[in-house]
Amino acid sequence: MEEHLLDRTSELEAFLRGVERQAYVMARTLTGDAEEAMDIVQDTMLRFSTRYARRPPGEWRPIFFRILVNRSRDFHRRRAVRSRVMNWFRDEDLPDPIETAPAPRGWDPEVAVADGEALAALEEAVAGLPGRQREAFVLRCLEEQDVAETAAIMGCSDGSVKTHYSRALAAIRQRLGEHYDG
Amino acid sequence: MDKTEHESVEARARRLYRQATGELDSAARAELARARVRAVEAAAGRDGRRWMLPAAAAAAAGAIVLGVMMTVHDQADFSPIAAQDPADEDMELLLATENLDMLSDLDFYLWLDTEPDAG
Known part of the structure; x- marks a missing residue:
């Protein structure tokens, strides 16, 4: 025992x-x-x-x-x-002090990436996603969970995971800009 | 937006994320280690006390029997507790499942959905 x-x-x-x-x-x-x-x-x-x-x-x-x-x-x-x-x-x-406050860490995609702050840029971009899209992106892309595991963790269907992930990816791509590739 | 662009963003993001996971500063690492120790100790303490459960259960059962015996018989009936099975969500999960592996784990996922902390 x-x-x-x-x-x-x-x-x-x-x-x-x-x-x-x-x-x-x-x-x-x-x-x-x-x-x-x-x-x-x-x-x-x-x-x-x-x-x-x-x-x-x-x-x-x-x-x-x-x-x-x-x-x-x-x-x-x-x-x-x-x-x-x-x-x-x-x-x-x-x-509104929140609306008028400068972006955290002076976020600017081009500068952030150029300064080697690509991770900070990524985190800012992920933070800007709606909740479910953020979770789908972190679990599917960053954590490399498969669709079923992601669905189990998020408590939703496989179809929802795919939809949220696809939208998240498009938003991240748009937010970070072309220079993020490579 | 083509697939190649998506894959490139994904690959870069994943690499940065892995890098961040491996490069945590010492303060964060120490704090995580302390949290781990506390969690393991809490679990061990909980397991260690489990030997008391049968005795506690017997004592509680005795108290309940005594209470019932002393209670007058004309008390009002209690309504049964309403079933709280989230059947709709279960069906959605079941019907949307394309992965057979998940079906084999269905019992586990359904249980997970009923957990107040994890669900």
Whole structure:
């Protein structure tokens, strides 16, 4: 019994070690916020370990990333609510500070790529996608999950994944411009 | 937009992403390691306490039996809990599936959809 627990514990440790960096970069890409991404990964690890670690290890990966994607969705929901509340209270005569603020990191596709900040440019472009398209792009393109796995993680049909991914890819291509190739 | 352009964007994006995953700074790596340790400890603690479950279950069952025996018999009936099976979503998943591998894992995916945390 004790030996079994030790085996399971070391298996869990190895699994988390294997996905933690990937999970962090994925959460950062999904949220566009490094600090929030770390919180999401910590929360995902804890929830996964305490609630799902007794599931067969073959099921761990989709469960883990499903939790991660859902926590990222929660972040976007919270941010949307916060934004609505701020807009409600703000003086109509004053310009919206969010709308008038300069783009994060002075984002400009050409300059960003030329300066070797291609990843930042990519993250900005991904952050500008609608939620489902963002998830489909991260899972299908960056994480190289197949359609069925992506559908399971996103909780939608294969057809939806294909539609979201195709639209995301077209938007990313347009956003980053021709110079991104090569 | 042709397929070649798409593939090129995909390939470049994937390479950058892989690079970012491999090049995390030491502070982020340390924080991830701490989170991992906490998560594993939490899971181990939870498993370690499981030996108490049968005793706790027996105690709870005893309390329930005692409670039922002491309760008057003319209390109102309880309504059955409404089924919350998301049948529509399941059917959509089933009908849209083109991948036979997924069908073999259908039980797992359906279970995943019912999970409050993961679903």
